[in-house]
Amino acid sequence: MSSEHFDVVVVGAGLSGIGAGYHLQTLCPDRSYVILEGRAQLGGTWDLFRYPGIRSDSDMYTLGYSFKPWTQAKAIADGPAILDYVTQTARENGIDRHIRYRQHVKSAAWSTDEARWTVQAEGPDGPVSYTCSFLFMCSGYYNYAAGHTPEFAGAADFGGRIVHPQHWPSDLDYAGKRVVVIGSGATAVTLVPELAKSAAHVTMLQRSPTYVVSRPSEDRFANWLRAKLPAKAAYGITRWKNVLFSMFFFNLARRKPEKVKERLLAMVRVHLGPDYDVGTHFTPRYNPWDQRLCLVPDADLFDALKSGAAEVVTDRIAHFTPGGILLEGGRELAADVVVTATGLELQLLSDVAFEVDGVPVDLASTYNYKGMMYSGVPNLAHSFGYTNASWTLKADLTCFYVCRLLNTLQKRGLRQTTPRIGAEALKPQPFLDFTSGYVTRAMEKFPKQGHRWPWKLYQNYAQDLVTLKYGSVDIEMEFSNPVPTHAQKRATADA
Template structure:
């Protein structure tokens, strides 16, 4: 017999564990399981093992709202975050709901049965499961494949070329010359960490990124924790950091020139007046057109000042046996090349969805409240903020899903389908980012509308009002599908409110 549960959650990273908690706390009458394709929980924090791996958001907002982060470090290392996720899952019994080694391949919705049939590859072969509601918490990128452009001459390189997503355990770079290609969050993490033991580390960037130094510890949070119960201290710190982040983001969008000047000025304060900040730390775009990189305690700047690391802004002509030949004609000697060139965007783990036997095309489809899709029933997808911590939005997505499930139970209805009945609704990209990984995948992404509930807020305070307390009925069709006497599918009891 095919196993059935009320809710299947796909992914056992931060989003999946958080969703499991909210299902237990808010929908205790619902059964659920979590399908995880890998052999361990943690998602990103279990996959990435490169030197210095850490959060690029503070743990008081990246952590779970219901389980306080109590360590002194606010900007935490990967192993600590992984241990925190595992501890949370154990404490609330969520770990007992996880099926490891279950990679979901397809999900087919049947209106007649009002359920999803999920096909997965398990440790012992194909597995078929069914559920009433499907929650996709599989992240936003391809775990099996990273973005790594082909460089001419790569085969001739005498050293090793590695990508951070697949870091080899046996790589010894101590005393060696390292070139890290890239200028994003991964690169600015790798460079100061590798510089501690390498002969020298060069960060080779095609163009600069905004980089901001921030203390690795939150002194206010640590002070509050000594004065108040942990949950109260954590809650206050969480909202402090949320409001500060919202303030600086709004300021950056409202006065980009002023914010840009200040951010570059802070870099100059770290590196001194003689450093070429204009070339290496002055982006061509406005703040928050791409995600801002965080360096805790200014570690990147310290490595540069110590002479252990340097930045080169140029483009690659080819890889040579001894390093990298640049288009400027300069040669960068290297024993190890790290291609921190980015991710391959992949929404909902590449699962093939269908509705009553017809494929569901998500590319270009309107998103509903940043978590569901126009015309697709009983399916939610978790996608965190681009301008704040991922978990803030993941938490609200799970809360809204639970509200929706409880509403359906109360009304005795089995199907909830977001539906746009305005043919004049204009659509736009739901990711307003110029980052390379977003632009490369633009054609495969869903869209957002020009007004609520089809337009994203990208604002935590507004989303708290909309998802935690707002209407469940706006642009949502609730129905009770089934079979008529002659055996045909029916959709009796349809309720539509706009």
């Protein structure tokens, strides 16, 4: 099978992959690249998820690209608007011409002799092979094929319909129906107020509460500023305002968790009134930012609860019944439709099988370098966003750093860049310091981080901006120029 060669192969045409294409053609204009997308369309998450009310839980001034101002009035945007934004970015910059669709990458093998990856993909007409000098994984962090659904006793006996938000059926009619949404995360708090607009009644059934914060869907400061300044200047100022505020709030939550917790719960009481049982339904057992906070625009969830169109029930499921769900507390929730908003299945690098010089790579045994590369693995980077801020903030910095590496290799006349652990041994720490179920379920499959830079993730945009944009690229990084074997030299000479 013949292989098509590119300087860079990008895997994934979602928010990260389109951003990678822009940075590559802007900062490395003489390098060729291709984007391999396993699905039939670009957009990633924002094309895959079609459930009612799908929206961002980050503001678009930070979730948007640094190079393309968000100009719509709503800062908390819905899924179709975000997909349109990503699609426009790809089309306006000619990135869409570099995308190969229905290319599901299965494996990647690095050859030190050739200083290149051989990437094997499954295309619509069978196996396809590509080679590249650098492999950039922008495929997200979860399994696109299936979400996480626990085994519920008696589910087969349920007379209604059970659906997962990741694969929302287009023919589902919930108007006038009794709906139970299982879960308390971002998806659940998005679905409940939207479903409540036409369902007979919606119940959010949670095993334990999550911190929920209301925020205006429109950023009045940003809209005012855009009327006074050029779009790019207004966007940049608003972006930094939101970044700094989120950093301040996160650090405050780490330093004074009880004070922040008290403030968050007080805000919920303001919305729901003094008689609502906030202690049971909105008071988590963990501290703020041990898990990601749930954002609700314009208090829509609280409004649905106050109107009676929706309710929150905090209990455990005993088993399903033909007419609904029996709880351990004894109550039975009547339901025509059950939505299992029970989370994602985390997946590292799309479960691609990697090998270096014929030896399989166990990424779980590696250390993560600067939040994007892996110890001992050459010319491979992974775009992975922040857990405490917008995904794209880190994705943008990762793209910029990858381009720095590519330009350093070219400038020095070298072909290989490999993170190497220095003389000081690393103390292993989890890849993500988060207690969310979808994280804890998967951490054993993820690489470790160390106790010091550049092997430790600080989840700090300002710090990463300085180190990734302006810091040295040589810290515990080996740049080299593999020498081809004698057989390869002879083959080259004979050619």
